[in-house]
Amino acid sequence: MQVTLKIFRYNPEDNRKKHFDTFTVEAEPTDRILDLLERIKGTEDGTLGFRRACAHGVCGSDAIRINGVNRLACKVLVQDLKSRKVTIEPILGLPIEKDLIVDMEPFFDHYRSVMPYFVNDDPPPSKERLQSPEERERFDDTTKCILCAACSTSCPSFWVNDKYVGPAAIVNAHRFIFDSRDQAAAERLEILNEQFGVFRCHTIFNCTDACPRDIQVTQAIGEVKKAIIDRNLE
Amino acid sequence: MRSRAMPKPSWNLDYMMWVFTRLSGLSLILLIVIGISAGLLMGARSQMDLGTLMRWTFFPNSNHVLDSEIPDLYLWANGFWQIMQILVVFFAATHGFNGLRVVIEDYSLSGFWQIFLRFLILLLWIFSIMVGIYVILGS
Numbered sequence: 001m002q003v004t005l006k007i008f009r010y011n012p013e014d015n016r017k018k019h020f021d022t023f024t025v026e027a028e029p030t031d032r033i034l035d036l037l038e039r040i041k042g043t044e045d046g047t048l049g050f051r052r053a054c055a056h057g058v059c060g061s062d063a064i065r066i067n068g069v070n071r072l073a074c075k076v077l078v079q080d081l082k083s084r085k086v087t088i089e090p091i092l093g094l095p096i097e098k099d100l101i102v103d104m105e106p107f108f109d110h111y112r113s114v115m116p117y118f119v120n121d122d123p124p125p126s127k128e129r130l131q132s133p134e135e136r137e138r139f140d141d142t143t144k145c146i147l148c149a150a151c152s153t154s155c156p157s158f159w160v161n162d163k164y165v166g167p168a169a170i171v172n173a174h175r176f177i178f179d180s181r182d183q184a185a186a187e188r189l190e191i192l193n194e195q196f197g198v199f200r201c202h203t204i205f206n207c208t209d210a211c212p213r214d215i216q217v218t219q220a221i222g223e224v225k226k227a228i229i230d231r232n233l234e
Numbered sequence: 235m236r237s238r239a240m241p242k243p244s245w246n247l248d249y250m251m252w253v254f255t256r257l258s259g260l261s262l263i264l265l266i267v268i269g270i271s272a273g274l275l276m277g278a279r280s281q282m283d284l285g286t287l288m289r290w291t292f293f294p295n296s297n298h299v300l301d302s303e304i305p306d307l308y309l310w311a312n313g314f315w316q317i318m319q320i321l322v323v324f325f326a327a328t329h330g331f332n333g334l335r336v337v338i339e340d341y342s343l344s345g346f347w348q349i350f351l352r353f354l355i356l357l358l359w360i361f362s363i364m365v366g367i368y369v370i371l372g373s
């Protein structure tokens with residue numbers, strides 16, 4: 001079958017404005033959108049810029065907007081799409097560097113701001129730090145994040161406000177806040193209890209829909225809000 | 235043993251108003267349930283049309299529903315219902331104006347505009363509550 005892709009183009013080094021280029025390629029129903037992008041880059045236009053690495057939904061480098069919604073190019077098959085015409089754009093809310101490539105630095109700055117690492121000042125035990133299966137289960141969902149930015153860049157609060165930490169940062173804070181072995185939950189909750197922290201989330205649910213790992217992002221944010229309130233009531 | 239120092243919980247405006255928005259939403263629902271129940275007790279089923287009942291439900295002021303056929307409306311014009319009206323005005327205005335503030339501040343304004351618009355919303359909020367209380371007590 002033939003699939004027509006309308007792809008967003010921008011190159012800071014030439015004088016052309018931002019525009020769309022259209023390509024028609026031969027495709028199998030089981031081809032991924034990433035395969036089509038590579039076919040175009042390999043046979044039609046070698047200047048097309050996009051990120052990819054693992055091609056199996058693990059590295060999180062190829063989040064793009066496919067027909068208006070954030071998806072990983074390597075996880076969407078041609079047969080999943082309703083029509084043979086596909087619009088491909090970069091994710092929203094981050095500066096565009098070239099074509100489908102955005103500057104991820106502001107996203108990672110927010111990620112770093114929530115202390116997304118294990119903190120425990122006690123001397124390490126001789127073996128591992130033990131945790132019951134129930135305690136592990138408490139934050140299991142948020143361990144699945146691959147930092148692809150599909151959630152944050154689907155969030156209207158994130159689009160209009162580059163100070164908002166965004167759903168991905170909150171998900172990664174959640175992963176440690178609810179870890180029984182960690183000791184810095186209170187610090188993370190204070191970081192998120194700020195003007196541009198968790199209360200800029202208005203439960204729009206775009207993030208949950210966008211997550212390629214099916215993380216219940218909005219629920220995780222709700223749990224962090226509740227933890228802040230519980231802490232203030234203690 | 236927890237060896238790490240814990241920061242104190244902080245009470246900032248966004249936190250407090252987030253909690254207030256939830257509580258005021260629930261309070262408004264409760265006030266409306268009380269209003270509609272009282273309307274039915276007054277005999278709304280036979281003596282009020284739907285529009286009049288809704289007016290009473292959302293703002294239980296007897297002058298406001300004079301066009302109903304309820305004979306002894308004056309029985310419902312007392313201090314209790316004035317307090318109910320003031321509560322409706324307070325919760326609805328605060329909930330609404332805070333919502334407006336949140337929408338504006340979602341757009342991450344710079345220092346001056348944020349302070350200016352916050353102040354403007356504060357004035358509008360105080361003004362609308364004062365007008366509401368004036369109307370309630372004067373009627």
Ligand code: FES
Pocket residue numbers: 051052053054055056057058059060061062063072073074075
């Ligand atoms: S290329 Fe690694 S997630 Fe798609």
